[in-house]
Amino acid sequence: MDLLSSRDLFIHINNFGYLMSVNVSMESSFQNNPNLTERNYLGLSDCSSVDSSNVPSISEVNKNSLNLKATELRLGLPGSQSPERDPESTLTSAEKLGEKPLFPLLPSIDGICSSSPKMVASGHKRIFTDVMDSCSQVKGLPEGNWLFSGSGSESDPSKSVAQGKLSSNSNVNGMMCSGDPPANGTTTNLSKVNTSNPPAAKAQVVGWPPVRSFRKNILATNSKNNGEVDGKPSSGALFVKVSMDGAPYLRKVDLRGYSTYQQLSSALEKMFTCFTIGPCGSQGGTGRENLSESKLRDLLHGSGYVLTYEDKDGDWMLVGDVPWDMFIGSCKRLKIMKGSDAIGLAPRATEKSKNRS
Amino acid sequence: MFHYWFLSSCKSISYGSRVKFHTRMDLNQKRARSVDPDLVSPESTTSPFPDEVLEPVLSLIDSHKDRSSVSLVCKDWYHAERWSRRHVFIGNCYSVSPEIVAGRFPKIRSVTLKGKPRFSDFNLVPEDWGADVYPWLSVLAKAYPFLEELRLKRMAVSDDSLRFLATNFHEFKALSLLSCDGFSTDGLKAIATHCKNLTELDIQENGIDDIGGDWLSCFPESLTSLQVLNFASLNSEVSFNALEKLVARCKSLRVLKVNRNINLDQLQKLLLRAPQLTELGTGTFTQDLVTRPVADLETTFGYCKNLLTLSGLWDSNSLYLPVINPACASLTFLNLSCATLLSFELTMLLMNCKSLRRLWVLDTVGDRGLEAVGSWCPLLEELRVFPADPFEQEEVAGVTESGLVSVSRGCPNLHYVLYFCHQMTNAAVATVVQNCPGFTHFRLCIMNPGQPDYQTNEPMDEAFGAVVRTCPKLQRLAVSGLLTDLTFEYIGKYAKNLEILSVAFAGSSDLGLKYVLGGCPRLRKLEIRDCPFGNAALLSGLTKYESMRSLWMSACNLTMNGCRVLAKEMPRLNVEVMKDEDSEDSQAHKVYIYRTVAGPRRDAPPFVLTL
Numbered sequence: 001m002d003l004l005s006s007r008d009l010f011i012h013i014n015n016f017g018y019l020m021s022v023n024v025s026m027e028s029s030f031q032n033n034p035n036l037t038e039r040n041y042l043g044l045s046d047c048s049s050v051d052s053s054n055v056p057s058i059s060e061v062n063k064n065s066l067n068l069k070a071t072e073l074r075l076g077l078p079g080s081q082s083p084e085r086d087p088e089s090t091l092t093s094a095e096k097l098g099e100k101p102l103f104p105l106l107p108s109i110d111g112i113c114s115s116s117p118k119m120v121a122s123g124h125k126r127i128f129t130d131v132m133d134s135c136s137q138v139k140g141l142p143e144g145n146w147l148f149s150g151s152g153s154e155s156d157p158s159k160s161v162a163q164g165k166l167s168s169n170s171n172v173n174g175m176m177c178s179g180d181p182p183a184n185g186t187t188t189n190l191s192k193v194n195t196s197n198p199p200a201a202k203a204q205v206v207g208w209p210p211v212r213s214f215r216k217n218i219l220a221t222n223s224k225n226n227g228e229v230d231g232k233p234s235s236g237a238l239f240v241k242v243s244m245d246g247a248p249y250l251r252k253v254d255l256r257g258y259s260t261y262q263q264l265s266s267a268l269e270k271m272f273t274c275f276t277i278g279p280c281g282s283q284g285g286t287g288r289e290n291l292s293e294s295k296l297r298d299l300l301h302g303s304g305y306v307l308t309y310e311d312k313d314g315d316w317m318l319v320g321d322v323p324w325d326m327f328i329g330s331c332k333r334l335k336i337m338k339g340s341d342a343i344g345l346a347p348r349a350t351e352k353s354k355n356r357s
Numbered sequence: 358m359f360h361y362w363f364l365s366s367c368k369s370i371s372y373g374s375r376v377k378f379h380t381r382m383d384l385n386q387k388r389a390r391s392v393d394p395d396l397v398s399p400e401s402t403t404s405p406f407p408d409e410v411l412e413p414v415l416s417l418i419d420s421h422k423d424r425s426s427v428s429l430v431c432k433d434w435y436h437a438e439r440w441s442r443r444h445v446f447i448g449n450c451y452s453v454s455p456e457i458v459a460g461r462f463p464k465i466r467s468v469t470l471k472g473k474p475r476f477s478d479f480n481l482v483p484e485d486w487g488a489d490v491y492p493w494l495s496v497l498a499k500a501y502p503f504l505e506e507l508r509l510k511r512m513a514v515s516d517d518s519l520r521f522l523a524t525n526f527h528e529f530k531a532l533s534l535l536s537c538d539g540f541s542t543d544g545l546k547a548i549a550t551h552c553k554n555l556t557e558l559d560i561q562e563n564g565i566d567d568i569g570g571d572w573l574s575c576f577p578e579s580l581t582s583l584q585v586l587n588f589a590s591l592n593s594e595v596s597f598n599a600l601e602k603l604v605a606r607c608k609s610l611r612v613l614k615v616n617r618n619i620n621l622d623q624l625q626k627l628l629l630r631a632p633q634l635t636e637l638g639t640g641t642f643t644q645d646l647v648t649r650p651v652a653d654l655e656t657t658f659g660y661c662k663n664l665l666t667l668s669g670l671w672d673s674n675s676l677y678l679p680v681i682n683p684a685c686a687s688l689t690f691l692n693l694s695c696a697t698l699l700s701f702e703l704t705m706l707l708m709n710c711k712s713l714r715r716l717w718v719l720d721t722v723g724d725r726g727l728e729a730v731g732s733w734c735p736l737l738e739e740l741r742v743f744p745a746d747p748f749e750q751e752e753v754a755g756v757t758e759s760g761l762v763s764v765s766r767g768c769p770n771l772h773y774v775l776y777f778c779h780q781m782t783n784a785a786v787a788t789v790v791q792n793c794p795g796f797t798h799f800r801l802c803i804m805n806p807g808q809p810d811y812q813t814n815e816p817m818d819e820a821f822g823a824v825v826r827t828c829p830k831l832q833r834l835a836v837s838g839l840l841t842d843l844t845f846e847y848i849g850k851y852a853k854n855l856e857i858l859s860v861a862f863a864g865s866s867d868l869g870l871k872y873v874l875g876g877c878p879r880l881r882k883l884e885i886r887d888c889p890f891g892n893a894a895l896l897s898g899l900t901k902y903e904s905m906r907s908l909w910m911s912a913c914n915l916t917m918n919g920c921r922v923l924a925k926e927m928p929r930l931n932v933e934v935m936k937d938e939d940s941e942d943s944q945a946h947k948v949y950i951y952r953t954v955a956g957p958r959r960d961a962p963p964f965v966l967t968l
Contacts, residue, residue: 207479209804211747214562250937
């Protein structure tokens, strides 16, 4: 993969309604980290994960000339990167399109982002930032990257999720509120404790909120509200197992509860944070942050994680390649793999994407 | 030496573990008055309470808790009680075997059976976990061929089981299935066809395979005994003709809850046939083509003078909702949880509902709607606010803390609340419980896990501290939001009457669970998910679990070893771990612990390990 060329290619897949990567300062980041290796499956620079995470705060990122890294999975040539975008337009176009950053890949990408550590600051960003600061390598946070991707909402998690939701409802960007770039940084910390910010993006955990299934689609099935919310398919939940290397047990997520990769990413982030950071559940705010940061630093030197899924054919693919609907139609299970394990997946994803494009 | 207590005093007997007592009894004992001289005082032979007196007196006691107390007084009373018991309540189908039940109670006519842990409602229990009703039915068929009532909750019920039930119990009258799964409408066909004396068919919220609505047409023309018919949760259309005829010939029908396919015109016809109804669940409450004036329907509602409960009301809006006004004044329970009403619609409705005791609504009514509740329903005792869109990310929608506060101000008798919201503050909860100190059930769900007080950003510890301190009668508590161990310290210390506790995404360390297990003397059911409680906490409750029905812990920090230690120390508990394929062998991801006299499950699927 030619990293440099990938960085310039930005594929804007509007018609699928999902976000193409935004690679803003890939170049700069790349330059900052010459030892970036082709970690991600696309052979992209490692910024991808950071990219996704930063997407919501693209504006910030861009401001700081953080590479937004295109990373995220995208259609098109592997290693292709979106060209640098103007933050505002990036954000709005992304939102307009209802696109959400695809799953970030490796932490290494985060490493790339180290050039603008502060940026990442909001919420997960905060952790990310710290990590970045202390990390000179590409290897990024295990949980951070792909976690962050979901967070576009970080700065304003609820809103971005809302946006995501709206877009999912309309199914194709239409409703995406363009104007609401999750601008601020504070964030939603992984720990869900955010002393000065709006609550973290709601992750859809299995069985939460504790509402019986027959109640879940009342709005969707009520004739009065047909125009507003119809995004929830009444076909029932689609539970897939999510496993993570090194985690003691599996989780399950209901793919139908999400409409974009970003939402899924946020949810998984919440779920698996505890495996990388420590005890689950909410902790005292500061205590948790400290814990997170130190643990994160410890993890920095480990390899990053990638989100992959097993499709109907039994192949393990990287998440984010295909439009969301296609993804949930073919996804059988999810796995958060170590980045190093995922490298082998690259060719396939590439091929499949090549076939598509 | 035993003393004979008067009947009234037996209620105040506090008894120890029922488990111990059952295992010691010889279940084949005859109905003798003085069987064991060591246990019974010499005076028993000239007891002032001969069986002929005792049994009829005891037969007046309905509460199963009281009956358990009675049975522990002495052997005579134990036998008198077992012979006079007509209804048995089994809260956990695995805590006892059907053979033991049949052996102890010879004359049962009604059985209530509960199976899966409550979190199975939220998909936390894998399919095929168990709680199959069939093994029970086959024993019950032999022991109680004249069984009349069966009420099942969270059991796995197959069509074969329903067919078996319909054909083996010739006096069968009442079937109630709540949250069960595994059956289809074919099973209902069997019930409708064969149960000649059916008085009750109550199908609620089940995982049912709805193949078609023709089950209803299987009720024979000769069936006139139906009193309760609830098929609101079924999706397929039934034959309206068959339904109308059924309603017309069942003069004792008092509860009718139809499904959404029944339209307003059809509803009107049904109401004209059954003005005596006390509970009505409507179908869809709007229509495109109006064939009769709305006023007609309103008049018809006026004929239903006995209506106490109203539910259904799908798709209702301000055009049609007013037709129920004539019935509103006497309503005591209004279930609007299927109707996406806005605040003004609810307000208009509630202005007429002065007698309301129980109200279920969706959060589409907003805080404004809840203000109306506080203003117009002073007798309200129970409020449930469900999220119309549980995964709604937009914070603006739904209800907030101020809605709950307004209700508490206007409704001093409020003692049951189930409230789903996006934000809450410690101060608001404290105000609510000050206004309504009589809470027995306080279930608060702040939908974003681990969310702090949104105004102060502090944990919600003080909110629940206020609840347990201010409400001495609290029996059931569900906590949410950002909570540290302090919440549990409060609970353990103050919640003396707490019986059911639900915890999710809360706590900071083992201490949290230790506080609860060290306090809460009346705790029966504890369900925990996604909390940082580990083995030390689990084992601190060693002696408590036999006095509880069950403990559920999932996604906590338990390991297999910890569970093994518990299992070893407490042989009368079943310590079951549910394994996920890829989970590490050492972690115990889902643990379900319950007391039992039936020993380890014999029907456990491969993923359930009994330690």
